[in-house]
Every structure is written in structure tokens, then in C-alpha cells.
Amino acid sequence: xxxxxKIYMYKLALGVIILLAGIVSATCYKHEALAxxxxxxxxxxxxxxxxxRFFRQGDFPDRDERTKKLAAYGITYSWLLTLVLISVFYLAxxxxxxxxxxxxxxxxxxxxxxxxxxxxxxxxMRKGDIE
Numbered sequence: 593x594x595x596x597x598k599i600y601m602y603k604l605a606l607g608v609i610i611l612l613a614g615i616v617s618a619t620c621y622k623h624e625a626l627a628x629x630x631x632x633x634x635x636x637x638x639x640x641x642x643x644x645r646f647f648r649q650g651d652f653p654d655r656d657e658r659t660k661k662l663a664a665y666g667i668t669y670s671w672l673l674t675l676v677l678i679s680v681f682y683l684a685x686x687x688x689x690x691x692x693x694x695x696x697x698x699x700x701x702x703x704x705x706x707x708x709x710x711x712x713x714x715x716x717m718r719k720g721d722i723e
Contacts, residue, residue, distance in 0.1 A: 603642040611635025659717075666713035674705050 614631030617624065681697060684690045 597646075600642055600646045604639060607635050607637075607639030607642060609635070610638060662716040663713050666711075666716055667709050669712045670705055670709035673708050674701060677701065677704055 610631055612635070614628050614633075614635055617631055618628035621628065678701070681692065681700075685692055
């Protein structure tokens with residue numbers, strides 16, 4: 593535990609606190625299941641992502657110029673691919689192939705942007721550089 597940076601300790605502690613708040617909320621307020629499940633999910637996500645990031649990182653710096661550049665390119669490519677997906681959704685709706693609700697479109701776009709940004713970032717990290 594000595595080698596853990598302070599930011600990781602704070603994030604891990606915050607994840608545990610949010611998780612415990614969700615558990616307490618679930619036991620005390622049985623009618624508010626949505627808020628309890630949200631808190632439990634957020635606490636688990638924060639804790640697990642912080643733990644994975646810490647153990648994967650090792651002694652490398654969190655951010656440097658190279659990782660910032662690769663992340664920016666990954667997000668840019670994700671954004672452009674999302675514009676293509678929006679065009680496909682528009683054409684599918686225009687030709688009455690599928691009927692979308694606003695919630696379904698926003699959900700699909702949100703998940704697609706997150707996944708594609710991480711895929712592009714991973715690809716550029718494996719490749720080593722952009723050009």
C-alpha cells in the first residue's frame with residue numbers, strides 16, 4: 593500500500609464510500625431501488641476501473657505528450673465514425689427501415705462513442721504513433 597499514489601488511494605476510497613452508501617441506501621430505503629442500484633453500480637465501476645488502471649500502469653506516467661496525442665486522435669476518429677453512424681441512422685429512418693426513439697438513438701450513440709474511442713486509442717497505442 594505504500595507505493596500507491598495518493599490519487600489512486602482517493603479514488604479507491606471514493607469508490608468504496610459510494611458503494612457503501614448504495615448498500616446502506618438499499619437497506620434503509622427499500623422503495624428507492626433505482627438510486628441504490630445507481631450508487632452501487634457507480635461505486636463498483638469507480639473502484640474496479642481505478643484498480644485496473646493502477647495495476648496495468650506500473651511505473652509509467654499517467655499522461656505525457658504521446659498518450660495525450662494518441663487519445664486525441666482516438667477521440668477524433670471516434671467522433672468522425674459516430675457522424676457516419678448518425679448518417680446511417682438518418683437514412684434508415686428516412687427510408688422507413690427502422691423506427692427509432694430518441695432514447696434508443698442516444699443510448700446507441702453513447703455506447704458506440706465510448707467503445708470506438710477506446711478501440712481507436714488502444715489501436716494507436718499498439719501501433720506506437722499516428723503517422
